[in-house]
Amino acid sequence: MENPQKFSPEKITSDLLPQPFGRRGKLWTAALLLVALIGAFAYIQQLRKGLVVTNMGDYVSWGIYISNFVFFVAISLVGSLITAIFRLADVPWRTPLTRISEIIAVSAITFAALIIIVDMGRPERMLYLFLHGRLQSPIMWDVIVISTYFCTSLLLLYITLLPDIKIMIAAREKLGTPFAKFYRWLGSFWKGTEAQEKMRDKSITLICIVIIPVAFCIHTVTSWLFATTYRPGWDSTNFGAYFVSGAFLVGAGGVVVAMYVFRRVYKLEHYITERHFDKMGKILVMLALLYLYFNVNEYLVPAFKMKKDEEAHLQALFTGDFAPLFWFAIIVGMIIPIFILVFPKGRKPNAMFAAGVMVVVGAWFKRYLIVTPTLLHPFLPKFDAPARYSHYFPSWQEWAITSGSLAGVLLIITFFARVFPIISIYKTITDHDSELPS
């Protein structure tokens, strides 16, 4: 394998400039658009007929939408992990991963906000939250922190993009005209002067300092939506840390999957190297162990006590209706990835991709398991409730909207990669310059 440090800036620029979709890219985009459109159609039905099209009811009032919301919030945390923490810790190999994690963060947090509006049933009532909101409510904190994290992540993405926009404006002959105006509108002012560089550098450092507590807040507050209510499985003082550790894991898993896909599709083997996979593998195994530790705390301690009121909920998870999903999320989402990644061979790209997919899929089901079984097993006994209230399986509209939102996240990432370099050209060149012998 060639060493990218030997590449000239021209070669790096040529390799990393955004490329038009090939046949596979077009098919991928069309498939995502189709899923998103079916989701939009289902949402129109929900708007017209109301939340009655869902299978949510008196008990499961937070179904697949909120599970999906928690998943999106979780995966968005990666923006702060890779960009901010790695930058402040001066991790030298972070460059090829930062933009991938930033766009994952922006797209996931966008759809986290949208899925909440979907769950509300009446989107126009979102305004009431601002007009008549109660600051005492964790839901209000969540709204504030999500919008703050969205703005912060967007700013981080934009400010780090500026030098690359200049490169793309300069390479307009190669890139063609489709986005030339857009690039000029976004960053024609960027000249790369010393003063601008200094200001940009200072801004990125500042935003990295701010985004870490904001990112911790967003996931802690999301966990408080659950933990501040008295229900089996949610009544825990551990929830904030449990959610944050899970979010780091799924975020890192998402980045690994994206790294693998971009590496293969855009032939970036010289930029996203096996070394990056190895490093990310080590981080992933550490995060998986950490999350497993929190899971042991969350489930083993209540299971040891087996309080009468919580018994039905725990039994449903361990041996009941939700047992297959629960053990899938624990074994496939955590334990198998740990066994894969703990060995150096498991930290090779293909094995890493498999582990990353397991982590992400396991994490999605884990969120479902946090939300739904608890709602089906309230402390207060169910009285005179129809039998269907004791079960929840999402309606086709719920599945379509959820799939549509997942497709929406992937579409944002896909379109972003079509318009902007998925690895910072400028940073790769400067890393290369700084590592050359003087």
Next chain:
Amino acid sequence: MTANYHHKIIILASLLLATATTKLTAQDSAAAVTTLSVRYFLPENKLPYIEVNTKKKVGRKFDPVTSVPVNIYFNEPAPANLLGKVITGKDGLARVFIPASFKSAWDSLSEIKFIAESDSIKGEPALSGDVTVRKAILVIDTTNADGVRGVTAQLKERKGADWVAIKDIEMKLGVKRMLGNLSVGEADTYTADSTGLASAEFKRDSLAGDSKGNLVLVARVEDNDTYGNLVVEKSVPWGKGVIADTHFWHRSLWSTGNRVPVWLLFLAISIIAGVWGVIIYLIRQVIKMKKMGKDFDAALLSRTT
């Protein structure tokens, strides 16, 4: 012999089961017919109203039949006697107050018939029902003999120019509470004696009333075949004054949005201001960088010219 005997028992049991099943099914299908009932109400001896109820027996219970249009007539089912047209609601109920235009007819009669009719809709048979009531009023009063409080009520019927108390009428005497009426004594119902007076000793001491200790006594005649439903209330200062807990209006975590605890308000505003201050600062930095870029272009242009 024994086998033959067993066969007979099995055949008999099967026949019995089949008959029972047929009967049960027949009962269910026969009960699945919509019925229309009419009831007369007189609250506080003021404006009477007629309530109609459409329902259908499903299994062992009655389910309301909704959206049934019903015409309600006074005495005769003629257009001139139409009290009103109603449509039954979600609970299968609808009511009409007797219009002022029927006052003279109302005053001239001591016994009135109310007829409800509904045309056949959606393949269902036409429905009709009626109720006949004698005009009466219900009077509630209180007694206090040697410190023993009592509640009395009389149902009075018009005879000539006078209102005469009716004997042997069963009625309920209670105290109004949040979710219903609590009987003033130990019995559920009280029957008027030979003088037409129903009386009960008030045994509910220390009941919580309003801020001044007022309780509302209620006398009810329910579904009487001759007089219908009558209810009358009287406020008495026999309860314990309760001052509402005003903590709800203090600043607290469970209060309304404009009563946020000061510590939370301070904390939230500080955090929001801190973070958004940085965001605004960063946006300003971007604007400054933009200006630098323009200045750079202008300087370049001036150098080249």
